[in-house]
Amino acid sequence: MGCAIVVSEPSVLQDLASMLRAGDGADVTFVVGGRSFPAHRCVLAARSAVFRAELFGPMKEKAATRVKVDNMEPSIFEAPLCFVYTDTLPDGDGGVATDDDKDRNVPMQHLLVAADRYGLDRLRLMCEVGMCHSIDADTVATTLALAEQHRCMQLKNACLGFIASRGMLGAVVQTSGFCHLVESCPLVLLEILDKLASLGM
Amino acid sequence: MGCAIVVSEPSVLQDLASMLRAGDGADVTFVVGGRSFPAHRCVLAARSAVFRAELFGPMKEKAATRVKVDNMEPSIFEAPLCFVYTDTLPDGDGGVATDDDKDRNVPMQHLLVAADRYGLDRLRLMCEVGMCHSIDADTVATTLALAEQHRCMQLKNACLGFIASRGMLGAVVQTSGFCHLVESCPLVLLEILDKLASLGM
Incomplete structure (x- = not known):
């Protein structure tokens, strides 16, 4: 028998x-x-092994109800917290850019750091995709350093490929980000050379 | 720049x-x-006003950690509980039939009662759809009584339409479900007559 009952969307x-x-x-x-x-311990623990260890691990007071987070801006913390509950990011600032929205590159870098800190692998990949889309000569060295520090292999490979692309190296080595890369991850320079060599340059 | 990073599905x-x-x-x-x-008060309260009142209402002991549920089979309770967390039903028994799976009609009736008890409107609609698909002469009177008792207007209208369809009434009035309907919701008989009249019978 036909049925015209409309079931609402999952919520x-x-x-x-x-x-x-x-x-x-x-x-x-x-x-x-x-x-x-304010948040909910069970949801945090279900979604992140890091939160689980922090909130339910043997080293922690089980009744701890206030947790101080150091070295993070409130606006950055808000995004992974929202992600934990919804698998998406809050509207407005701190969102992952879906296309070449370069203005968002800096918050996305912070977001990647936060995602890594809380073991939110999917959010980390979302950040990698966003940053991958906004790679340019000015920011690629900074992005590469970040990728190296947070073990983002795919983003790192994208950066190496970009730097080694024809005619790009000259612009990249003049950026302040490149100085930062040299200081923070000198061994990556070897990987840039390997990449250039593999491309026959 | 192209990007080959694959982001996993939401989880x-x-x-x-x-x-x-x-x-x-x-x-x-x-x-x-x-x-x-075992369950999680915050999730239950976020998903159902009935659970919210039961677990956080002013009449209840806030620290109540054991809640006895009367008049319900464990296998029935499991389904709305799963629905609260996932918006779907557990695999196997107790599931909502997606097509004319009449063997499941009886548990679905119980499920509808449970959905109504816990204020899970979407689950109630899912049950209405499933039961609507499995209406037949043998079960329509029982289904109509249930729809009347739980204010399922759409399912009720589907039942009335079925009973009033040409040549159906004779079979329906001979079922034990019809006796039950007469006893439990006698005023619905008037609605059956109105329906028949409106169709010119």
């Missing part, structure tokens, strides 16, 4: 986003640069 | 399903017919 992710926004039933609060983020 | 729902299965970080346990179901 778990929206319900979790509302729960995060309202802080309903929160049992832990992260304090980041003076701002408080 | 919030799988992660929540694992959390439910393992009971990790559970802070409430439902006891249903001798079986225990």
Whole structure:
């Protein structure tokens, strides 16, 4: 028999986003640069091995309800927190650029660091994709250093390929990012040379 | 610049399903017919106003960690619990039939009752769709009684339309379900007559 009943869309992710926004039933609060983020231990632990260890690990007080986060801006912390609940990033600032939105390159670098810190591999890959799309001569050395420090192999390979592409090296070595790369990851220079050699330059 | 990095699929729902299965970080346990179901108060409250009232309402002990569920089979309770975490039903028994799988009609009726009890409107609609697809002369009166008792207007209209379709009434009035309907919801008989009248019979 025909049936005209319309079933609404699934809403778990929206319900979790509302729960995060309202802080309903929160049992832990992260304090980041003076701002408080109420959250839910079980969700954090289900989504990240790092949060699981922090909140339920044998070394931690099980009843710890306030967790101070050092070395991170509140606006950066907000993004991985939202990602934990919804698999997406908050609207507005801190979002992963879907195309060559270079203005977002800097927050995305911070976001990648945060994703790595909390073991959010999918978010890290999303950042790698965003940064990969916005590689240019000015930023590639900085991006390469970051990729090296956070073991982003695919982003690193994209950077090496870009630097070794014809006529690019001259512009790249003059950037301040390249100085930073030389200081922070000197062994990567060898990989740039290998890449150039493999391309017959 | 092209980018070959592949980002994995979103995994919030799988992660929540694992959390439910393992009971990790559970802070409430439902006891249903001798079986225990560990769960997470914040997720339940985010997804259902009924659970929210039960677990966080002013009338309840906030620290209640064991909740006894009466008048429900464990196998039935499992389905709405899974739905709360994932917006889908567990595989195997208790699932909503996607086509005319009449063997599942009885558990789906129980599921609809459970969905109504916990205020899970989308699950209730899914049950209505499943039951709507399996309406036949033998079961339509029972389904109509259930639709009436749980305010499922769309399923009720589908049942009325089926009963009033040409040549169907004779078979329906001979079923035991029709006796049950007469006893439990006698006013619906008037609606059947109205339906027949509106179709010019």
